[in-house]
Amino acid sequence: MIKTVVMERKPLSLSERTYLPQIASGLKTTFSNLFKKKVTLQYPEQRPSIPSGYRGVPTLVKDPNGREKCVSCQLCEFVCPPKAIRITPGHVPEDDEERSHVEKAPEEFEINMLRCIYCGYCEEVCPEEAIFLQENYSLSGYSREEMINNKEELYELGGTLPDKHFKWDKKKADEESGNAH
Amino acid sequence: MDIELIQMLALKVTYAVVMVSVVMSIAGYTVLAERKVCAWMQGRVGPNRTVLPFVSAIPIIGPFLRNLGMFQPLADGLKFLFKEEIVPGHVNKFYYYLSPIVALVPALTTMTVLPFGEFTNAEGHTTPLVLANVDLGILFVFAISSLGVYGIVLAGWSSNSKYPFLGGIRSSAQMISYELAMGLSVLPVFLWVNAPGMTESGLSLVSIVNSQENAPWLVLIQPFSAFLFLIALFAETNRLPFDMPESETDLVGGFHTEYGSFKFGIFFVAEYAHVVIGSAIFTTLFLGGWHFLPWVADPWAPGLIGSLLGVGWFLAKTFCLIFFFIWVRWTLPRFRYDQVMKLGWAKLLPLALVNLIFYVILVTYLDQAAAS
Numbered sequence: 001m002i003k004t005v006v007m008e009r010k011p012l013s014l015s016e017r018t019y020l021p022q023i024a025s026g027l028k029t030t031f032s033n034l035f036k037k038k039v040t041l042q043y044p045e046q047r048p049s050i051p052s053g054y055r056g057v058p059t060l061v062k063d064p065n066g067r068e069k070c071v072s073c074q075l076c077e078f079v080c081p082p083k084a085i086r087i088t089p090g091h092v093p094e095d096d097e098e099r100s101h102v103e104k105a106p107e108e109f110e111i112n113m114l115r116c117i118y119c120g121y122c123e124e125v126c127p128e129e130a131i132f133l134q135e136n137y138s139l140s141g142y143s144r145e146e147m148i149n150n151k152e153e154l155y156e157l158g159g160t161l162p163d164k165h166f167k168w169d170k171k172k173a174d175e176e177s178g179n180a181h
Numbered sequence: 182m183d184i185e186l187i188q189m190l191a192l193k194v195t196y197a198v199v200m201v202s203v204v205m206s207i208a209g210y211t212v213l214a215e216r217k218v219c220a221w222m223q224g225r226v227g228p229n230r231t232v233l234p235f236v237s238a239i240p241i242i243g244p245f246l247r248n249l250g251m252f253q254p255l256a257d258g259l260k261f262l263f264k265e266e267i268v269p270g271h272v273n274k275f276y277y278y279l280s281p282i283v284a285l286v287p288a289l290t291t292m293t294v295l296p297f298g299e300f301t302n303a304e305g306h307t308t309p310l311v312l313a314n315v316d317l318g319i320l321f322v323f324a325i326s327s328l329g330v331y332g333i334v335l336a337g338w339s340s341n342s343k344y345p346f347l348g349g350i351r352s353s354a355q356m357i358s359y360e361l362a363m364g365l366s367v368l369p370v371f372l373w374v375n376a377p378g379m380t381e382s383g384l385s386l387v388s389i390v391n392s393q394e395n396a397p398w399l400v401l402i403q404p405f406s407a408f409l410f411l412i413a414l415f416a417e418t419n420r421l422p423f424d425m426p427e428s429e430t431d432l433v434g435g436f437h438t439e440y441g442s443f444k445f446g447i448f449f450v451a452e453y454a455h456v457v458i459g460s461a462i463f464t465t466l467f468l469g470g471w472h473f474l475p476w477v478a479d480p481w482a483p484g485l486i487g488s489l490l491g492v493g494w495f496l497a498k499t500f501c502l503i504f505f506f507i508w509v510r511w512t513l514p515r516f517r518y519d520q521v522m523k524l525g526w527a528k529l530l531p532l533a534l535v536n537l538i539f540y541v542i543l544v545t546y547l548d549q550a551a552a553s
Contacts, residue, residue: 023513027509040225042226
């Protein structure tokens with residue numbers, strides 16, 4: 001059992017009861033604040049520094065060869081808690097030499113930014129590392145339709161990120177050396 | 182009517198218009214100063230975006246003025262002017278429209294007796310620069326400035342809703358309590374100035390100022406009177422720590438809760454005009470008006486340049502005092518209503534009385550000593 005200790009308060013002295021010394025010291029504090037460095041960030045001209053691991057607007061990225069990474073497996077669509085992602089899967093044509101390593105690619109890929117909660121599950125779940133929440137934090141539009149990012153916009157926002165694994169290059173090399181799985 | 186009278190009338194009207202516009206623009210820039218100083222004290226930058234297109238083109242001065250927010254009052258005024266006028270359905274229309282005017286007029290009327298400089302012509306004849314050099318100057322100021330509370334009370338009452346009503350009641354109570362202390366605190370000043378043996382006399386503000394020429398300022402002779410007057414001035418101008426009629430935190434907006442657009446703007450400007458006039462009156466009473474420094478003769482020669490410098494010096498003192506008003510506002514929290522009342526009646530009034538009695542005895546003693 002904790003005992004409550006009542007603190008004895010000293011009665012205020014005469015100078016304290018006039019408030020004046022306290023007011024004077026307060027005035028001193030505010031006056032010294034006048035010349036201190038200002039903390040304001042002049043927003044549109046100055047931008048805040050974005051910490052690593054920041055979850056901004058979700059975007060689609062291309063691999064270093066400029067190829068589409070997404071294979072429209074629809075895992076992100078499945079995992080997305082607010083159901084902001086909608087993917088229309090499509091086939092990669094057989095005769096496309098550039099993208100012969102994959103069979104499928106999204107025909108349309110939409111992320112509704114009015115629904116998105118920036119949780120980052122899509123980035124976490126993507127087996128191809130094709131979707132990333134990058135540094136962009138300011139998004140605006142004049143209508144609901146404008147707030148739905150389609151595939152083109154998503155690639156424009158995402159750009160190309162350096163690939164750590166070169167998954168498909170390795171697979172191809174394995175295949176050529178007769179070590180396919 | 183003869184031509185001379187018309188000429189004189191036209192001249193007086195011109196003077197009055199000039200004076201009103203100067204005081205109003207000082208009030209407007211006081212609002213800016215308030216925002217800027219507040220921002221600086223809180224580690225912010227304050228308004229720094231508004232700029233006129235042709236000014237922004239000037240290389241160094243343009244951005245400097247922009248960062249100081251020099252054009253912000255213009256934008257604020259325009260905003261008040263062009264906002265939609267909303268009149269709530271439950272108000273008493275007549276008094277609702279009347280009260281902003283009643284609030285503004287006294288604030289602008291007190292400036293008529295306010296001397297702000299003097300002009301000595303080639304013959305050595307000195308005229309004070311004042312709209313109306315009335316002999317009962319300070320009485321006129323007190324009489325008119327306390328009428329300003331009617332605007333607030335009317336606004337609170339005609340708004341017909343609880344928060345403005347509370348604001349109005351508080352305001353009238355506060356005004357009554359501090360008016361007494363204010364009047365009593367300046368009495369010793371006039372006793373001192375009008376003591377036998379002194380050359381100046383009367384209640385005129387000009388004579389008060391001139392009694393401080395080549396002599397110590399009255400704030401040095403009577404620091405306690407000045408202190409009491411300053412506290413009462415804070416209460417009279419409804420500034421923090423005594424801004425009972427507004428108290429944003431507990432009364433929404435106080436007496437002007439139901440007001441919007443230009444009518445609110447008038448209240449706003451009236452409040453700052455009170456601050457400007459109050460500072461100017463404190464300067465004339467206690468800080469030597471347009472005279473240079475205590476015990477030091479005016480370094481400027483009489484004449485046009487001299488009187489302009491004098492007016493500038495007067496304005497500089499006034500601006501320092503306005504800065505002090507703003508500084509205190511952003512330092513102190515608000516008193517509780519009962520504390521304000523207690524301070525006014527139980528502390529300030531007795532102190533002012535004691536101060537008065539002390540100076541009555543002192544002045545009598547000095548007179549006796551001088552006579553014998």
